[in-house]
Amino acid sequence: MRSRTIASWLTASLLAVGGLAGCSPSGTPDPTSSPTTSPVAVNTTLPTEPVQLTIAYCDAHPVEDLIDGFTALHPNVTFDKQYEDCGNFSTDVINRLTSDSAPDLVQYVDSAIQTVAPAGHVLDLAPYLAAYGWESKFPASELAQLQLSPDGKVHGVGAQYGIPGGASFTGVFYNKTLLRQAGVEAPPRTLQEFQIALKAVKNAGLTPIALGSLDDGGIHLWGGLLTSLFGVTSAQDWVNGRPGSTIDLAGAVEATAELADWARQGYFPASANGTKEDDARAQFAQGQAVFTVDGSWAVGTVRQGLGDQVGFFSFPGRSSADQASGQGFTAGFAISARSAKADVAAAFLDYLASAEAARISVGLGMLPVNIDTAPAPDPGVASDLRQAYAQAVQDSGIVTFYDHATVTMHTTLTQGLQAVIAGQLEPADFIASVQADWEASKG
Amino acid sequence: MRADRPRSAAKAGLAPSGRSAKPVGRPGPGRRRQWSGLWFVLPALLLYGGLILYPAARTINLSLWRWDGVNQATWRGWANYVDVALDPILRGSILHAGLLIVFFSLIPVGLGLVWASLLTRRRIRGLAWFRLVFFLPQILPLVAVGVIWRWALAPQGLINQVLGWFGLDQGRAWLGEWDYALIAIGLIGAWVQSGLCMMLFMAGCGRIDRELYEAVRLDGAGPWREFWAVTWPGLRSEVGLALTVTVIAALASFDIVFVTTNGSPGHRTDVPGLLIYQRLVAGDLGHAAALAVVLSGLVLLAALATSRLSRSGEER
Numbered sequence: 137m138r139s140r141t142i143a144s145w146l147t148a149s150l151l152a153v154g155g156l157a158g159c160s161p162s163g164t165p166d167p168t169s170s171p172t173t174s175p176v177a178v179n180t181t182l183p184t185e186p187v188q189l190t191i192a193y194c195d196a197h198p199v200e201d202l203i204d205g206f207t208a209l210h211p212n213v214t215f216d217k218q219y220e221d222c223g224n225f226s227t228d229v230i231n232r233l234t235s236d237s238a239p240d241l242v243q244y245v246d247s248a249i250q251t252v253a254p255a256g257h258v259l260d261l262a263p264y265l266a267a268y269g270w271e272s273k274f275p276a277s278e279l280a281q282l283q284l285s286p287d288g289k290v291h292g293v294g295a296q297y298g299i300p301g302g303a304s305f306t307g308v309f310y311n312k313t314l315l316r317q318a319g320v321e322a323p324p325r326t327l328q329e330f331q332i333a334l335k336a337v338k339n340a341g342l343t344p345i346a347l348g349s350l351d352d353g354g355i356h357l358w359g360g361l362l363t364s365l366f367g368v369t370s371a372q373d374w375v376n377g378r379p380g381s382t383i384d385l386a387g388a389v390e391a392t393a394e395l396a397d398w399a400r401q402g403y404f405p406a407s408a409n410g411t412k413e414d415d416a417r418a419q420f421a422q423g424q425a426v427f428t429v430d431g432s433w434a435v436g437t438v439r440q441g442l443g444d445q446v447g448f449f450s451f452p453g454r455s456s457a458d459q460a461s462g463q464g465f466t467a468g469f470a471i472s473a474r475s476a477k478a479d480v481a482a483a484f485l486d487y488l489a490s491a492e493a494a495r496i497s498v499g500l501g502m503l504p505v506n507i508d509t510a511p512a513p514d515p516g517v518a519s520d521l522r523q524a525y526a527q528a529v530q531d532s533g534i535v536t537f538y539d540h541a542t543v544t545m546h547t548t549l550t551q552g553l554q555a556v557i558a559g560q561l562e563p564a565d566f567i568a569s570v571q572a573d574w575e576a577s578k579g
Numbered sequence: 580m581r582a583d584r585p586r587s588a589a590k591a592g593l594a595p596s597g598r599s600a601k602p603v604g605r606p607g608p609g610r611r612r613q614w615s616g617l618w619f620v621l622p623a624l625l626l627y628g629g630l631i632l633y634p635a636a637r638t639i640n641l642s643l644w645r646w647d648g649v650n651q652a653t654w655r656g657w658a659n660y661v662d663v664a665l666d667p668i669l670r671g672s673i674l675h676a677g678l679l680i681v682f683f684s685l686i687p688v689g690l691g692l693v694w695a696s697l698l699t700r701r702r703i704r705g706l707a708w709f710r711l712v713f714f715l716p717q718i719l720p721l722v723a724v725g726v727i728w729r730w731a732l733a734p735q736g737l738i739n740q741v742l743g744w745f746g747l748d749q750g751r752a753w754l755g756e757w758d759y760a761l762i763a764i765g766l767i768g769a770w771v772q773s774g775l776c777m778m779l780f781m782a783g784c785g786r787i788d789r790e791l792y793e794a795v796r797l798d799g800a801g802p803w804r805e806f807w808a809v810t811w812p813g814l815r816s817e818v819g820l821a822l823t824v825t826v827i828a829a830l831a832s833f834d835i836v837f838v839t840t841n842g843s844p845g846h847r848t849d850v851p852g853l854l855i856y857q858r859l860v861a862g863d864l865g866h867a868a869a870l871a872v873v874l875s876g877l878v879l880l881a882a883l884a885t886s887r888l889s890r891s892g893e894e895r
Contacts, residue, residue: 251648405750407734407750409752410733554843555845561845
């Protein structure tokens with residue numbers, strides 16, 4: 137009896153406190169303390185006295201290399217480097233940019249910026265864009281990925297919240313020796329040729345595609361099929377969150393059905409759903425599969441394992457005349473709206489367009505922001521990748537990673553594609569669930 | 580009736596033993612409360628209020644809003660709870676937690692009873708060693724447990740190697756298998772919790788009067804009869820405790836799932852704790868809080884049910 141009294145008293149008091157705190161959790165925004173989102177006047181000349189910038193980032197390379205390159209040119213500018221693991225970085229960026237002691241610079245994380253930019257925590261770089269002439273220094277497609285509408289829901293329009301620091305690009309890596317062994321002489325140029333090659337490889341008793349769909353691998357493979365069959369423009373509009381867009385169309389269902397068919401044909405190892413993309417990449421690098429769909433970041437690993445036996449091509453389209461395409465996102469930087477040293481931070485952003493910064497990126501085996509100023513990469517797979525990327529830039533075929541569409545899209549796609557690969561979810565139902573996620577966020 | 584009253588009052592430690600013995604000049608305990616006692620519980624009350632009650636109330640409040648943690652919140656009322664009830668993913672996670680109770684709780688309690696009765700039946704050499712081995716999973720951090728089992732259950736892992744000795748290795752990634760992933764997680768949980776149950780039950784067996792065993796043996800009872808007549812009744816409260824602890828571990832599981840599958844494949848291993856975390860980092864605080872409230876309610880219900888079970892056993 138007594139315990140029941142205590143329990144009911146406890147419940148009642150909890151409910152009472154819950155009710156008392158019935159005001160909006162965010163409280164009323166205080167207009168006097170809300171940071172300004174755009175500087176009044178900008179200064180493009182660096183001060184000569186010592187200045188320290190704080191920077192929060194999760195990709196040690198190339199961020200630290202670029203910082204070193206910048207401080208070598210401007211010894212009076214030093215950096216307080218605040219490294220954070222990439223797994224927690226998105227939450228970390230939200231917490232840091234909304235705190236009173238926000239860092240001057242943060243590595244751009246799409247989901248975090250979408251959340252904090254509408255509340256005015258990120259500087260609109262428009263004045264610097266004009267002052268430095270960044271529009272002619274950076275590719276328009278790269279800049280567009282870092283633009284966001286005032287409500288944070290639409291990409292490619294509105295304020296310029298970030299400046300690109302390095303590009304990424306997905307496509308197909310292939311093992312030249314194994315492909316020839318299966319009787320296929322040249323890498324496929326159309327989706328149909330790709331299907332024929334996969335069948336030939338399977339018939340030769342080899343594993344066609346190394347796939348790690350436990351995490352990102354499924355998204356990258358499906359993304360290749362989707363861009364080819366759904367089309368670059370409709371895909372980009374959808375990822376950008378353009379009002380009225382839908383993915384619930386025949387091309388997307390067809391792409392998903394193709395993936396399901398590849399799974400049924402046994403083109404992936406049976407363990408794909410329990411394998412991480414890193415591990416699938418390692419399998420490919422050890423010569424256990426003929427193809428893998430991965431990104432520019434994989435170049436180092438596959439080159440180390442396979443040397444000049446590995447090549448790269450863009451995910452093929454329906455016809456060889458289709459525009460070259462791939463998914464990617466630029467690793468950029470944003471400036472806090474609270475930064476008192478925005479002018480100095482902007483000078484660092486301007487440095488990212490320099491030939492010196494491009495040289496550093498290429499030295500790390502990465503894709504430079506500005507391919508025009510960058511030195512040529514090593515021959516082999518890095519050169520294949522650069523060529524494919526340059527072609528896609530020229531064809532305006534670079535689509536932002538599909539999981540950037542909403543903050544929950546990564547989970548929706550990863551888990552949904554696992555079900556498709558396991559043969560447990562109909563392609564049309566999968567696409568409908570993806571669109572439902574999109575509408576819940578953009579609607 | 581009247582004669583009863585002093586006795587029960589004294590038992591409760593509230594009143595002096597006799598009516599006439601009431602001291603003069605001091606207020607009777609029934610008339611005025613001694614508020615000075617509050618000062619002694621104040622530090623604990625502040626801590627409990629600040630660390631448990633306030634956050635709990637805040638969570639209940641948050642569960643009624645749509646809020647990303649930064650921008651203006653919008654009122655949703657009970658809509659988040661409706662979503663928990665209707666969203667197949669959220670609802671599925673609660674069903675998964677229910678299935679995990681079998682593995683985290685029922686199997687370990689069953690195994691623990693078997694081991695404990697086997698190990699206490701007669702003196703066994705190296706008993707301390709057995710205890711240590713079976714209890715080892717319990718002292719490992721769950722994240723380490725998850726990593727170890729992720730390796731063991733990988734395509735080239737220990738489990739497949741063992742299966743390979745019998746020609747059964749098909750290179751499966753058990754944690755990525757549509758039908759087996761949740762069961763695999765359940766078995767990891769059973770591995771962790773069994774040692775705890777065994778330790779609890781062995782300690783309980785130690786309290787049972789040896790003479791009872793002798794008595795049933797003299798009456799000609801076999802091991803089976805001995806278990807039901809002596810061991811089981813003697814262990815009721817330990818079984819209740821083990822059930823409470825392990826059922827809570829099943830419902831509130833997070834670490835093992837987060838490290839091994841993260842909900843894969845295709846939401847087959849989603850559990851409420853994992854979804855709360857995922858919604859939280861995705862900036863969906865309202866649904867995270869609503870699911871947290873529902874989960875807390877379930878845990879509370881389970882704890883009440885299991886404690887009632889063991890208490891009714893004691894009274895019998």
